[in-house]
Amino acid sequence: MLLTHKQTAIIGGGPGGLTLARLLQLQGAVVTVYERDLDRTARQQGATLDLHADSGLRALTEAGLLDAFRRHYRPGADRLRLADGQARILFDQHEQAEELSFGHEHFRPEIDRAPLRELLLDALRPGTVAWNSQLRELTRAGAGWHLHFQDGRTAYADVVIGADGATSKVRPMVTPRPPFFTGYTLVEGTIDDAARHAPGLWALTKGGKVFALAHDQSIILSAKGDGSLSFYTCQASTEDWVQRSGLDFRNPPQVAAWFAQDFAAWSPAWQELFATEHVYLVPRPQYCMPLDQTWETQPTLTLLGDAAHLMPPYAGEGVNMAMLDALELSRCLTDGRFADLHAAIGHYEAEMRQRGSTVAAVSVEAMQQLHSPGAMAWMSQLTEA
Ligand SMILES: Cc1cc2nc3c(=O)[nH]c(=O)nc-3n(C[C@H](O)[C@H](O)[C@H](O)COP(=O)(O)OP(=O)(O)OC[C@H]3O[C@@H](n4cnc5c(N)ncnc54)[C@H](O)[C@@H]3O)c2cc1C
Incomplete structure (x- = not known):
């Protein structure tokens, strides 16, 4: 376990950061999540999220949270209706008899953002999340990092993981390349x-x-x-x-x-x-994020989720990729395969960038297809598949 006797800071308590915190705590790591929201009652806006068998659901399973997920997901919310501009329904999954369920590779159960965050928060040790902690910048402190928050507070961490989403304040310390x-x-x-x-x-x-x-x-x-x-x-x-x-x-x-x-x-x-x-x-x-992005690995700093590979939402993969990153990073840091943090993070980053680029390319292509004259035919072929 490469994090023994180390303070690990995760910046951002979104699905990626909280999944990582849970997985690391299961291995005995000391973790603090710094989150800019004032407290856990902050309203979670945004569409429902469908979790995929080989990524989001896999991460929840490894985190021991699949039963909690089963209690909170919304059966039927994954059913899609396809409409034209006149609000006429052209295709309706509600009329299909087939009911997929857990264990089926194409089952994509939906959960709202708020219950997903709640179930991840409930799985953390009390006091893990430092609410109202908006990171302003990171500065080096020997091999570790000083964290500077918007309200003037500071903190120290030996290892920092930027899970702070699309406008990450950690990302510029990892790569200068903007989206x-x-x-x-x-x-x-x-x-x-x-x-x-x-x-x-x-x-x-x-x-x-x-x-x-x-x-x-x-x-x-x-x-x-x-x-x-x-x-x-x-x-x-x-x-x-x-x-x-x-x-x-x-x-x-x-x-x-x-x-x-x-x-x-x-x-x-x-x-x-x-x-x-x-x-x-x-x-x-x-x-x-640039599809060909690369950077030199640092031994005590890395990124996951949107901070690493922001992409448009049209493949429904963003949250799934963030949670899979959390799973893969937690394994690299704790399963004994690597001699040191530098090797562990380097291995994680190479695979994460490759995965992120492949899925981001699919997302951009889907966005272009859905906003082209052939959109309906393209979408119909997907729903029939
Ligand atoms: C309109 C829309 C629809 C979407 N639909 C889907 C979908 O159907 N399926 C899907 O998989 N994905 C979807 N996505 C993408 C998905 O929301 C993201 O990919 C996913 O939330 C990324 O998770 P994350 O943990 O990396 O980052 P985030 O969910 O963005 O979490 C980042 C966290 O960091 C915190 N934070 C930010 N800055 C700081 C700071 N400076 N200091 C401290 N904390 C900070 C934020 O408050 C937040 O809690 C959609 C996105 C949008 C915009």
């Missing part, structure tokens, strides 16, 4: 109590997901267990579209006016997305 803009921007939203505030679209989901594709644009809906509706629209854009649009995304009527204009060829049924003040909106220009 590239993919040419698309999402507008992500969450509508509270959607049965009341967006009843038509809530009903359209049937408790699962809707992919609507038309005019080189898309709208993806997912129903969440707390009654909220999560969605994102997407179309090609310039990198600076958010600034140039002048839109205030805290002002739904402004965004509604933009949507009515840019998605004018779509049925008015979709305008329900922005016709309520109970919607929380975030614009997300889509970036991807």
Whole structure:
């Protein structure tokens, strides 16, 4: 075990960082997770997540958390409906008889972000997470690291793992290469109590997901267990579209006016997305880490998840890759295969970059296909496979 008598800091308590913390604690490592959220009640926005047998579910199994997952996943939420711009359903997995289950390689059970975070947090030793700890920068301290937080506090760690997502503050200490803009921007939203505030679209989901594709644009809906509706629209854009649009995304009527204009060829049924003040909106220009990225391994610093290989969400792999990184990194650090930390991290990074690049390329390709004239045919061929 290469972490004996070492303080390990994981920056970021997302799915990747918390999975790693759990796996390392099972091997006896001393771990602190520094998370910028104020506390564990911070609201988890965003679509539901489907976990895959060979990555996310595998990591949870090794973490001894598959039973907890079974208690919290949402049967049926993985069912997909495919719609056109007029909100006509062209394909409906709810009408398929086949019920997949655990153990089947194609079973992709869905879980909302909040229960996933809760079950990972519950599995950690009390006090593992230092909440309200937003990393500002890392500086070297001999072989280890000083952590400097936004509020002026500092801490020391022998080993640091950056699991701090798309805007990682750890990443620049590992590689200077920034992500590239993919040419698309999402507008992500969450509508509270959607049965009341967006009843038509809530009903359209049937408790699962809707992919609507038309005019080189898309709208993806997912129903969440707390009654909220999560969605994102997407179309090609310039990198600076958010600034140039002048839109205030805290002002739904402004965004509604933009949507009515840019998605004018779509049925008015979709305008329900922005016709309520109970919607929380975030614009997300889509970036991807360089597919050919490489860097020189450092013996006490590494990355995982989005911090290492941010990618667009269209292959549904981001969270699965983050959790698989956690599993592979924990093994390299604890299973006795490597003589020292440098060798262990070097092995992990080489495989992680390769895995991340392969999946990121698939995600970018899926995003391009879904926003092309052949989108419906491409998606239909996937759902029939
Ligand atoms: C709209 C949308 C839809 C998506 N849909 C899917 C999907 O269906 N399936 C899928 O697999 N993936 C999906 N993804 C991607 C997925 O959310 C990410 O790949 C995944 O969450 C990455 O996990 P992570 O642990 O690496 O990072 P994150 O989940 O981003 O977690 C990072 C954590 O670090 C914390 N943090 C950030 N900065 C700091 C700091 N400076 N100091 C301390 N803490 C910090 C954050 O608060 C957060 O808790 C989607 C993403 C988006 C935007």
